Amino acid sequence: MNASRRFLIGLAAVAGVTLAWEIAGRTHLVEPLLLPPPSEIVTTAIDLARDGYRGTALWQHLALSLARALGAFAAATLVGVPLGLAMGAAPGFGAVLDPFVQFLRPLPKLALIPLVILWFGIGETSKVLLIFISAALSIIVGTAAAVSTVQRQRIRAGRALGAHGLALFRYVILPHILPELFVTLRLSFGIGWTTLIAAEMIASDAGIGWMVVNAGSYLRTDVVMLGIVILGGTGYALDLALVGLQRWAAPWSGRA
């Protein structure tokens, strides 16, 4: 199935679901309080774009959430990839860190909130840190796993051909792990993005994640749905950006 056909089918599916949803709302098949129809969400979007939500413009909420998530993700990549590489390349080092990483990784990050507040306060540090932790741990595990799949023969062959140290990494290991590394980054970004809501529960008064939680406590389901659409759409767009980056950086993905 070619790409444009896939896209069209996807588009038709979205349009179909949106239409059915609107009809269900209009005919009161579903209570609008429980699931506001798309038209109401559009109206709310226009209202909020004009007046802002709780004194902050809608784009500022999004910009703040993006800054928190992307900042944390960038830091997680910078820390996680080298650590993961080291863990994969040096099994002894990996064995030392592994129990800690595996213990922390599956922890629900909500459980960390009280400690994060005690240790790092209620400022931006705590919010970014929470996203950082969840993204970095997945990156470490994914990267280490990718490195461990490099076949011994390839490394031996590289060495036999005179490659050592950086050259071995650059021409043998990196090309092998890059596709998998991108998969790891995509998954980790998703995990980091889902932590946004937890992060923005710490003494926030702005951000899309906070908006969803706050609106929910006042039964503003229209604002909640709008927030979900924004969160989902932004996450989707950023994932597409990562896929684009992968095509550029590792065009051999899926072909080697």
Add this chain to the structure above:
Amino acid sequence: MTTYIRAGRPGRRDVLRLGLGAGLLSLTAARSRAQTTTKPDVVRIGYLTAARAWVVGKSDGSFDKALGVKVEWVPFPSGGPALSLLAAKQIDFAIFGNTPIVAGLSRKLPIQILGSPEIVATSERLVAKAGITTLRDLEGKRIAVAPSSTMAFALEALIRINKLDASKIKRLPLSQPDTIAAWKRGDIDATYINGPFWAELLADGGQQLLVSEQLQPSGVFVWNSAVVRSEFAEQFPETVVAWLQTVQAQFDRYRSDPEGVSRILAKDFGAPFEAVRNTLSGLRYPTFQDQLGPKYWGDGPVAAKDAPLIKALGDAAAFLAETGEIKRDDVPASFVPAVNYALLRRAFPS
């Protein structure tokens, strides 16, 4: 490769059948519940996950006995989730704060108010670090307050009444346990907080600046209302009457034996006895007979337009609309119809 994956998946028809089946199942379930009988199969009561005097009837089955049906107790951490539970028809009754109730009514949540059995007096307090001795000192300071709570409402009212410069006071939305942590770290200067949390802050050198009761002369009331789902009240009015009388019986029990009730609740909630006793004594408990008088809702056949609590509901709505939590157009023109006086009068004839 695609064909290989597809072979393992259920066919298109299977998925359709499954969806249809699930849809039909939920329809029949909804229909069987709609059958009108004089008594429901089960009554689901929502309660706050903090000790409240009337919840003493949970552990000994008082409600099951009085209502003559199976009773399920559904906990919620604050008013926001209570609204969601009511909207999803997961609970029939609940008692929680007037601010979220106003938000729910503005969103056309089909619920009715059944009086105000708990009035906040000293249970919510404004506590500040040593050195902050007057309200005026709060300007330029950071105050933590639980978001969408009655305390947040009281704090704004306090700023307005005392003509403090609102722009100079940084309000930090923090849950109450997190507030304690922030206080210990020195991240905040003051907080408007519920019991038993303030006890810890006062022990830590905190200064009490105000209790919510002191705002009442200025017309600022903070209270918990009993609410019922409108649909439930129409179907089972007798059950509502019995429930109200049972709630009052629990409050009577508390009045005659505050220590004993506190002890039972402390055990039930796994909280220290002292904390529970102090929290409970921080609320005032007007009887339903009192509530149906001029001091609260008015003594007519319906709630009075100028009754203090009807006015306070309007103030809370105005506050929520001003902060942008609810749409101004959504605020009902009058809160009088939201109070089910007919059932209140039937439960407590004058």
